[in-house]
Amino acid sequence: MRTVNPEQHARKRAAILESAAVEFAEKGVDGASTAAICRRAGIGSGTLFHYFPTKNALFHALFADDLATNTEACRRALADRDPASGLDSLVAHLVSELGDPLVPGLAAAAMLQVNRDPKFAALMAADERQTLTTLTALLDRMAEDGADLPFPPARVARWVASIIDSLFLSAMEEDFDPESHLRELRRITAWLTGRA
Amino acid sequence: MRTVNPEQHARKRAAILESAAVEFAEKGVDGASTAAICRRAGIGSGTLFHYFPTKNALFHALFADDLATNTEACRRALADRDPASGLDSLVAHLVSELGDPLVPGLAAAAMLQVNRDPKFAALMAADERQTLTTLTALLDRMAEDGADLPFPPARVARWVASIIDSLFLSAMEEDFDPESHLRELRRITAWLTGRA
DNA sequence: GTCTATATTCAGATAGAC
DNA sequence: GTCTATCTGAATATAGAC
Numbered sequence: 485m486r487t488v489n490p491e492q493h494a495r496k497r498a499a500i501l502e503s504a505a506v507e508f509a510e511k512g513v514d515g516a517s518t519a520a521i522c523r524r525a526g527i528g529s530g531t532l533f534h535y536f537p538t539k540n541a542l543f544h545a546l547f548a549d550d551l552a553t554n555t556e557a558c559r560r561a562l563a564d565r566d567p568a569s570g571l572d573s574l575v576a577h578l579v580s581e582l583g584d585p586l587v588p589g590l591a592a593a594a595m596l597q598v599n600r601d602p603k604f605a606a607l608m609a610a611d612e613r614q615t616l617t618t619l620t621a622l623l624d625r626m627a628e629d630g631a632d633l634p635f636p637p638a639r640v641a642r643w644v645a646s647i648i649d650s651l652f653l654s655a656m657e658e659d660f661d662p663e664s665h666l667r668e669l670r671r672i673t674a675w676l677t678g679r680a
Numbered sequence: 681m682r683t684v685n686p687e688q689h690a691r692k693r694a695a696i697l698e699s700a701a702v703e704f705a706e707k708g709v710d711g712a713s714t715a716a717i718c719r720r721a722g723i724g725s726g727t728l729f730h731y732f733p734t735k736n737a738l739f740h741a742l743f744a745d746d747l748a749t750n751t752e753a754c755r756r757a758l759a760d761r762d763p764a765s766g767l768d769s770l771v772a773h774l775v776s777e778l779g780d781p782l783v784p785g786l787a788a789a790a791m792l793q794v795n796r797d798p799k800f801a802a803l804m805a806a807d808e809r810q811t812l813t814t815l816t817a818l819l820d821r822m823a824e825d826g827a828d829l830p831f832p833p834a835r836v837a838r839w840v841a842s843i844i845d846s847l848f849l850s851a852m853e854e855d856f857d858p859e860s861h862l863r864e865l866r867r868i869t870a871w872l873t874g875r876a
Numbered sequence: 877g878t879c880t881a882t883a884t885t886c887a888g889a890t891a892g893a894c
Numbered sequence: 895g896t897c898t899a900t901c902t903g904a905a906t907a908t909a910g911a912c
Contacts, residue, residue, distance in 0.1 A: 485893060485896075485899090486891075486892045486893045486897070486898050486900085487892085487898085487899080488898090489892090489893095489899085492900095493899090493900095510795055511710070511795075512709075512710055513708075514707070514710035514711040515708075515709075515710040515792070517881085518882075518884080519882070519883090527902085528901060528902040528903055529883085529902080529903070530901060530902055531900075531902075533884065533885080534899095534901075537884095539883070588791065591791075592788045592791035593788075593792060595784065595785075595787075595849075596708040596711070596789060596792070598852070599707075600706070600707065600711070634864075634867060634868075635864055635867075643864065643868070646846040646847070646849060646850050647842070647843060649849050650843055650845050653842065653849075657808075668830075668831055675871060676868075713909080713911085714910075714912080715909090715910070725911085729911090729912060734912080735911070
């Protein structure tokens, strides 16, 4: 009897997700066709629906996989003895996907999906909450250590998160320069976190 | 012979655009159906396609109308004798649509459309360029007047624009408070423009 | 109303593990 | 050799632009 090979299954699943990411980033959830995803992945349509029950589930999986790495980054940041250095590492992680050219398109697709798929909205909200809670906890500790925050910790946390999000919008521009953007982001974050 | 009544034509056109905005914001360009737009506007599909040749043209018109008001706001900001006050008025204008609940959805739809419709991309790029050029010119004058900018004027301009964009992302959150957000935005902008 | 596009299904074909 | 994971692609049904 033939048995299931988990490693092979995972590899193919990842390959399908990668093809799907390209299509979704380019055309959004409604604009992307399962046929195009299959063509790009080099599989028949039956195979796609063997791995994922619907097109929406495919989109969902794309983001769920990412949430796990975020959780881990938050855990590590909180474990850091120095809250400022924990915050820096968390910001670095949040920014780490900036180089991926698919990210702006996927972000736009996700924004639309939040209004339409409540389960997807819950996934995104949980991710957001986790990031904000972690940032706030770190900023609380920094404030206790005497940092001079321009706003209360929870509000600073929100601004840090917002400004990072806005970077992903900027990443769409033709003359985007990650190098100087990141340098400037660190300067702005330093001011926001009372380390000007 | 029956002649066209330009005023009535404009009124109906605006009504169609308003219905379309709701649908596009909720479902994106591909997810929105012309049938739903017609239903919402209380017109037949024939009428819709009398006013706009295609669904894409309808989406296009939604943004083109806005661009004119932006041009005017830029003109006024540059005409201000005091560059700092001109900058404040331009920022106020850019932020003025924050209360509109449709804006986040429309922004997401627009981001996706930029990857797909080159004409639409050109429209958005022109708008962006206009805003950045104006901000940069104002910041140049402020720097000449002795303002202590943290980065070169063109970079500060980009950050101001990015941070305003990020406000529109925040506006999607459930506990969004325009009041404190705007107050904090002014504080951040003040720092970025050398008026800390 | 017409005509095209497309998500999903299904009835098998293929082939690896025992 | 058998059993089942894996895959295929035509068929269906529905929706939606115009």
